[in-house]
Amino acid sequence: MLKAPKHQVAGHLASDGKLGPLVDDLGRFYKPLQGEGRGSKELAFYETFSSDTRVPDHIRKFFPVFYGSQLLEASNGSGLCLHLVLQDIVSGRINPSIIDVKIGSRTWYPEASDDYIKKCLEKDARTTTVSLGFRIAGLQLYEGKESGFWKPGRKEVQSFTVDNVRSVMRRFVSSDSSIGNENPDCSFAPTIYGGPAGILEQLLELKAWFEDQTTYHFHSCSLLILFDKESVLKGSTPVAEVKLIDFAHVLEGKGVIDHNFLGGLCSLIKFVSDVLSESKASSIEADVESEKPHNCTNNGNCT
């Protein structure tokens, strides 16, 4: 009944015979507690957070629902292991396009061990974490029935430059998102990034909370952006979602805002709004073109 998730884009995969998360058909996601105390820290976070009355309802929707913990057979056959029981956030979606963005210009925190800090610092400087305030940790873009998903490997994703990230953010909302297309049309940007329920509005809602909340500092946490390309093509209301996951390194805020997360979030917001403005500008241009009378050249001289 439990199986490896079909749409996991980062982290350890149970499908490789390793210890990894499992899902059921009822919309639940079972995440084995990670080693070195990370798993118990993440469990403690979910327990505190789910009963924290200071968290507004409209912010809770950005987090997976927490159903507790459960002993289950581990995916690598090592026997019983405690799992977090969470909402499977891609349950019900057929072919979701997903980007996993690790937020923050640093993934370490002063309380960690020197070794951990050194390892993080090196990776932060090697990826776009330092320069952009975030890095893409994984992704899958649905291209269509024939070609399926573009899902680059871990090494390729980790070598993404700023320009690669910009390109991914455009291809994510383009009708032809294949890697060969050097000029993706961003035709889904107005419906997926834009609009009252779009990604940009959701990110701005989250940002407003981060400007004020001083309870939690989210280190090395991921922000997922996801939607179904097919539902947009079918004309059904597209449901684009923003979700936060991975809370093994959440620390107490102690009265200070999480400026590391907030800075990275603002940088991501600027990327999304840039794609949106460009797509609006090019659609106005296209409108102007299509309204021109026939047989007229670009400078308005009729032939």
Place this chain on the structure above:
Amino acid sequence: MLKAPKHQVAGHLASDGKLGPLVDDLGRFYKPLQGEGRGSKELAFYETFSSDTRVPDHIRKFFPVFYGSQLLEASNGSGLCLHLVLQDIVSGRINPSIIDVKIGSRTWYPEASDDYIKKCLEKDARTTTVSLGFRIAGLQLYEGKESGFWKPGRKEVQSFTVDNVRSVMRRFVSSDSSIGNENPDCSFAPTIYGGPAGILEQLLELKAWFEDQTTYHFHSCSLLILFDKESVLKGSTPVAEVKLIDFAHVLEGKGVIDHNFLGGLCSLIKFVSDVLSESKASSIEADVESEKPHNCTNNGNCT
């Protein structure tokens, strides 16, 4: 005619016989070009920035006016030396209270040398830079005619904890800001931090620009907050100002926002708005107290 500035709170002081900035009586500030290429980088920044038409007028007021460069006798007697000629931002103020805040959760940048990065990283972790996203680099608080200024030494300022920073932000706007007063009244908060021309509004104006501008990345730059306590006591319109200084480490933004500066700025904004809300809450409390009929105890029972 040139002399050492009276109200410099951080950096090298010409008054110690060292190479440092000088001022004249006409409101100009002469800053000798710093060594190791910093001075020429700062000059290049001022030249680019002062003619950059993308910078809106309402943002320009946060920067000292740039008048060019000039060869002058250095303050340490070492002969002629090129100086930046800038607006003296405290010119005309009698006894300004000033806080110099170095913004950003890191003062280094990947392009710098390993030694420089290491030195910065150590200092960032030792001060509040990593935890708060900013650190106080210097300050002077005017206490009154008799006691003059509280101007702690460099070592004391560098050892400030998060709690010390919070206390300084409160004492900065209190009628009795002396160190012995453990419960500063924040009585100037509504006029200095609050109001349409107050510090908070100015910081929010700056923040809106940083959410959008992708031209400049301000590393290790200082934000000054200043006002005259005496002008508030006299009842004249208080002019609280926010100014940015020190641009030896400004790099090109290359289409990415300065999330490092922005995150730190948001953290500072939260500190300022926290002091403001507390002072509003306590003044409402005081009003309620003063409206109670005489001879009534706190729980409303009349004696």
